Amino acid sequence: MILEIEGKMLAIDEDGHLLKLADWSKTAACALAEQENITLDERHWEIIDLLREFHATFELSPAMRPLVNYVRSKLGGEKGRSIYLMQLFPPSPARVASKIAGLPKPENCL
Amino acid sequence: MNDNVTDNTSATDGSKRILLVCRHAPYGTSLARESIETALAAGALGVDITLLFINDGVWQLYNHQQVSVIAAKNHGAMLSALPLYGVERLLVDEKSLSERGIKASNLTDIAEVIDKDQVKHLLANCKVILSF
Amino acid sequence: MKFTIVILGAPYSGETADTACRFAEAVIAQGHNIYRLFFYHDGVHNASSLVTLPQDEIQLPQRWQQLIDQYHLEAVVCIASALRRGVANDIEARRFGKPCGNLLEGFELAGIGELLDAAAHSDRLITFGPSS
Amino acid sequence: MILHTVNKSPYANQCLVDCLTTAATGDTIILIEDGVYGATAGPLFDKSLPQLSELDIKLYVLRPDFEARGLHLGQSVLHFSLVDDHRFVELVLEADKVLSWY
Numbered sequence: 087m088i089l090e091i092e093g094k095m096l097a098i099d100e101d102g103h104l105l106k107l108a109d110w111s112k113t114a115a116c117a118l119a120e121q122e123n124i125t126l127d128e129r130h131w132e133i134i135d136l137l138r139e140f141h142a143t144f145e146l147s148p149a150m151r152p153l154v155n156y157v158r159s160k161l162g163g164e165k166g167r168s169i170y171l172m173q174l175f176p177p178s179p180a181r182v183a184s185k186i187a188g189l190p191k192p193e194n195c196l
Numbered sequence: 197m198n199d200n201v202t203d204n205t206s207a208t209d210g211s212k213r214i215l216l217v218c219r220h221a222p223y224g225t226s227l228a229r230e231s232i233e234t235a236l237a238a239g240a241l242g243v244d245i246t247l248l249f250i251n252d253g254v255w256q257l258y259n260h261q262q263v264s265v266i267a268a269k270n271h272g273a274m275l276s277a278l279p280l281y282g283v284e285r286l287l288v289d290e291k292s293l294s295e296r297g298i299k300a301s302n303l304t305d306i307a308e309v310i311d312k313d314q315v316k317h318l319l320a321n322c323k324v325i326l327s328f
Numbered sequence: 329m330k331f332t333i334v335i336l337g338a339p340y341s342g343e344t345a346d347t348a349c350r351f352a353e354a355v356i357a358q359g360h361n362i363y364r365l366f367f368y369h370d371g372v373h374n375a376s377s378l379v380t381l382p383q384d385e386i387q388l389p390q391r392w393q394q395l396i397d398q399y400h401l402e403a404v405v406c407i408a409s410a411l412r413r414g415v416a417n418d419i420e421a422r423r424f425g426k427p428c429g430n431l432l433e434g435f436e437l438a439g440i441g442e443l444l445d446a447a448a449h450s451d452r453l454i455t456f457g458p459s460s
Numbered sequence: 461m462i463l464h465t466v467n468k469s470p471y472a473n474q475c476l477v478d479c480l481t482t483a484a485t486g487d488t489i490i491l492i493e494d495g496v497y498g499a500t501a502g503p504l505f506d507k508s509l510p511q512l513s514e515l516d517i518k519l520y521v522l523r524p525d526f527e528a529r530g531l532h533l534g535q536s537v538l539h540f541s542l543v544d545d546h547r548f549v550e551l552v553l554e555a556d557k558v559l560s561w562y
Contacts, residue, residue: 151280250482324448325453325558325559358546
């Protein structure tokens with residue numbers, strides 16, 4: 087499948103993940119979010135930045151539990167809760183946010 | 197995926213404790229990688245698990261792994277995510293370290309060094325062993 | 329008693345698959361149950377329908393398949409290990425834009441959670457490591 | 461009590477020695493596949509013997525794998541018992557858990 091962003095054609099798989107992670111940009115993130123009916127604001131970006139940092143540090147796309155723990159360690163207990171992440175990236179925050187953040191599809195087959 | 201995984205293994209009686217024995221060095225084969233993926237899955241699912249790094253498995257914890265050209269992910273980086281996954285019990289066999297001339301300061305600080313008797317105790321007291 | 333058998337070796341590259349299959353047959357012959365067969369690491373090749381060899385040699389995947397079919401065994405192939413090694417069912421093959429799936433009937437792709445579940449719920453778990 | 465399985469030749473691989481160093485009193489070891497060469501007990505294996513005799517560890521060899529290689533007992537200083545696949549299953553049941561060395 088193809089996602090068209092400002093005249094650029096980005097290849098995505100049928101789950102909506104970018105096929106080439108190098109295609110990711112902030113504009114691409116907005117388009118990917120749109121596919122999920124999410125309009126990104128600064129609360130979303132804060133989490134997206136953390137996810138990219140998580141991936142750069144650990145070379146993993148996080149499952150829910152480590153994502154919550156990581157957000158808690160970086161942004162505190164108010165935001166490091168699954169309910170908060172659920173509101174931002176429904177219905178499955180780890181999966182949806184990873185997709186928007188341009189991380190590889192989690193393959194831990196959970 | 198069986199939903200009852202979390203329910204049945206979160207029992208605190210210890211009777212279902214799983215010990216993951218990691219005996220292989222990273223990179224040469226995918227065994228180390230697959231053992232860590234098992235641990236990550238356990239963490240994500242809330243399954244109580246302990247990791248024992250022994251024999252060549254201790255190389256997995258060796259500091260400053262720099263994966264640039266070889267077609268592999270940085271094993272040390274993946275390992276260091278385990279505490280975030282809730283996998284806290286990472287134990288290293290002291291004898292394996294000394295046999296290889298590795299000092300505890302050469303290891304990532306997420307693991308605890310244990311001696312021969314503690315290894316025996318660990319093996320004797322787990323319920324089931326996953327051998328990697 | 330309920331056994332789980334973990335198979336980490338590919339057929340023909342080594343003896344693992346043969347040893348594990350003989351063990352499974354002996355378990356059943358003695359009237360015990362097999363809770364799950366779990367194919368991980370190179371063991372996923374046991375589930376490939378593309379394995380081909382001369383008529384006078386034992387077709388290990390088919391031998392597994394017969395056992396699975398006859399005794400209604402649960403044979404789980406780790407999905408991440410399988411996809412990395414070119415073993416997939418039609419659904420996964422399509423999902424990743426590959427021409428066709430090759431998972432033998434009787435085997436199913438699932439996550440590592442199934443291994444952890446088996447560790448928690450079997451009376452005995454035995455791992456057959458790769459020979460090579 | 462642990463049943464240890466070893467599937468590599470001690471002349472090529474460290475895992476039998478590693479197993480012997482880790483096994484505890486009362487444990488059981490079964491040699492399978494190329495591990496059965498361990499029952500021929502050349503000088504390499506003998507290094508671990510003194511410790512082994514102190515430990516009361518029962519030693520088994522999987523007969524089909526042993527015979528396939530043309531081996532026979534009597535060369536080893538240690539006492540090994542040959543077992544078939546059925547006895548292997550029983551050994552797993554007699555132990556609390558299995559640790560596989562490969």
